[in-house]
């Protein structure tokens with residue numbers, strides 16, 4: 001018997017028992033959809049943290065002050081350049097935010113007071129204009145280098161370089177525009193403006209404290225050694241371990257990846273259980289249906305169907321049900337993932353989880369359809385017909 | 387004897403087990419039916435007629451004894467070979483139709499041909515032909531649920547005929563048909579028999595039995611008589627149909 005015929009017989013079998021087929025499918029749909037949606041949440045969380053960390057630039061160590069008495073002075077920063085081995089750049093960072101206005105347009109934007117080194121540390125490229133300069137920093141000039149998204153949203157096609165803008169009502173000149181780094185992120189680093197940290201200090205008056213230092217090491221190994229050394233330096237200075245929080249980007253990335261692997265595994269386990277329950281659902285319904293359809297099997301055998309022909313029909317039936325359920329499950333799961341992304345945490349669909357969920361659904365469906373059918377097909381026709 | 391018989395059972399027994407109780411349905415039946423014979427099997431209810439037919443139709447295996455079909459011992463055949471015999475050699479007509487409710491009449495008739503691997507067009511042609519022959523030209527696409535009992539039985543008969551079997555085994559084939567429809571079935575059987583097909587049918591009706599050339603009577607799992615029907619007593623379905631009022635070719639439901 002040709003495959004096409006088995007297919008047709010199987011299709012008729014499904015149509016003849018719509019409710020039963022639908023219920024069996026529902027188990028698969030829920031199982032597959034939940035695997036895909038949950039794993040995508042885990043993946044999304046991992047990716048977004050990873051992206052943020054990556055945006056800091058490679059081999060970067062961040063040091064945060066963790067107490068009112070912990071002051072990072074320009075002298076200390078100069079000192080660190082020589083004391084810490086394997087260091088290429090040390091840069092003070094002052095975080096601030098505010099309103100940026102150009103003509104009648106304005107946006108709220110985060111800002112960072114930095115030095116000319118930020119371009120190298122953060123691995124930015126200029127799309128136009130120039131970088132901040134040593135002179136800008138020394139003379140506290142009111143100049144800005146703006147992120148690509150800022151340029152796009154505020155200037156809307158006009159070249160921002162040379163334009164006058166107001167940042168928190170202070171007049172600034174845009175001297176440079178950065179090339180986009182992460183175009184798909186709405187509030188990413190492309191939506192930030194950079195000014196000399198000295199200018200930021202003056203802008204903020206007494207509050208303009210350097211609370212963060214960025215350090216870029218020559219390589220990955222140097223970075224982790226530098227992190228150790230920095231912890232030791234700050235411990236000696238303040239006699240307590242939590243005076244400064246030293247975070248190496250690469251260590252952090254590893255940690256985040258580790259943490260997220262655990263989380264994704266856990267979500268996958270939860271989803272896997274629901275898939276299993278769905279599988280038991282199909283198995284149950286298939287068992288009932290084969291028992292119900294023993295007579296049908298008897299009739300088919302009476303007119304000369306061979307066991308293998310009956311089996312292949314039931315196998316294809318099960319495969320269609322679980323396959324269709326799987327495909328609908330993929331659609332529902334992906335849809336759910338998109339919805340979550342829209343209204344909640346970021347999500348990222350994983351091809352691997354889609355394939356695993358779909359494959360598992362097919363397998364469970366086929367196994368649960370075939371085992372009882374094999375039992376029925378082995379009956380003598382008279383026994384099946386009774 | 388042997389090869390001269392189309393169907394031959396020797397000391398065949400069948401014992402059903404109901405838990406610990408053994409129910410002997412056949413207690414040693416020996417019978418030979420020659421190619422081209424038309425035989426009626428009669429006997430009281432529970433005498434083992436259906437049991438015997440099931441064994442002859444390879445739907446069940448005997449508990450003891452030997453069954454030879456066309457000279458070949460059936461007991462030695464594999465499930466696969468038996469399926470092929472049911473498919474090609476035997477057309478079985480059941481007391482309760484045994485149609486698949488989810489298929490149309492046409493598809494039901496195609497079923498044995500499907501399992502034989504007959505190409506779709508040829509299959510359809512043969513199935514239609516068989517249904518037309520049984521007066522169901524207007525019912526090809528109907529589901530069995532939409533057909534009367536008599537029509538369903540005729541679909542079942544068409545299913546057996548479409549497979550062009552060597553032997554037709556019918557367990558009370560006319561039991562659910564009115565006299566005219568029953569007579570039409572018997573006419574088909576006699577026609578097929580004249581073409582050389584061996585026909586064995588179970589019936590309670592002596593008048594139906596008289597359409598065959600031989601009557602075997604069972605009682606309590608044994609053969610109690612085996613008689614020829616005298617040529618002058620044998621009924622011709624064609625002649626009877628001609629005498630029935632309102633005769634119309636291929637008679638649709640009235």
Ligand SMILES: Nc1ncnc2c1ncn2[C@@H]1O[C@H](COP(=O)(O)OP(=O)(O)OP(=O)(O)O)[C@@H](O)[C@H]1O
Nearest residue numbers: 402403404409411430431432433434435436437438
């Ligand atoms: N599957 C079975 N299990 C147990 N006993 C059975 C089974 N099938 C038939 N029998 C018994 O075997 C005997 C013969 O049954 P069978 O169906 O062959 O009779 P029959 O001659 O066809 O009767 P009827 O004219 O009512 O159809 C009966 O006593 C019946 O109860």
Ligand SMILES: [Mg+2]
Nearest residue numbers: 435436437557
């Ligand atoms: Mg019976």
